[in-house]
Amino acid sequence: MTAALSSVSSVSFGDVVHVPVHFDDLDAMGMLHNSRYAVLVERAISLWWAERGVSFAGGRPTTPDAFNVVREYGITFNRPVLGTGNVTVHFWLEKLGTSSATYRFRVTSTDGETVYAEGRRVNVRLDPATMRPSPWTDHARTLATTILQPS
Template sequence: MTAQAPTAPAVSHGRLIPVTVHFDDLDALGLLHNARYPLMVERAWTELWYQHGVRFDGDWVAAGDACNAVKELRITYRAPVTRPGPYAVHLWLERLGTTGLTYGFRFCSADGAETYAEGSRVLVRLDATTMRPAPWSDAFRTAGRELLRPAG
């Protein structure tokens, strides 16, 4: 019998990115600290775009679409995470505008079946020189369209 590599669980839209909760992510009550959820989401978001070639390597001008800022963050906690181990962040785009976007997320079980927290975040693409809103690149928009949640 040949061992197969685990496959990413299917989701109806967006992407499911694996993350790991470590023992030191838990608070004194043994719960995933509330501030760790946005951190895990940020790491998953960074990983997703890294896979599309969007990254920061020390030069903001060269970073292109990676030069962006958070305008808004909303998160609702649904159920406590009580132990370390494998989990996932489900990411998708709600809106992809000219200079901004809104993405949705769920912090969930590794298979995507159980939701522990969910929310959304608004990002604005910035010109590294002026720090004013700038349009997303065509490549970013193409990759982003694949992440849009279907209407309805």
């Protein structure tokens, strides 16, 4: 589990990160706005990689693998998040391709009992010079195997 924001609940694969829901994340009805779920997932996954040295510093990627983009994003909303406070993002890799990574995720209550939303996200590593897909490094592959869903 991520050191800075670990969850009390344990997961058998992937990792969990607690992410705060702020007042400005809410819609007029006091619910987490649908567009903010993607932000929470982004923050959780980005934090996980940053704690392992894959991030941006001074506007530049710290490793070639930090230069990646979201290609696909799909989500199913099950129950609304009401108000502010922490939620938990449980995420894992379903598949690691040559230049792509398919994540699955669940946004849950901090005790893991309520699943607010679940979905899928595909990232693609790009070569910054050509902006074309580029293979993940061996370093990223080693890190990624720690959150890869067992077959």
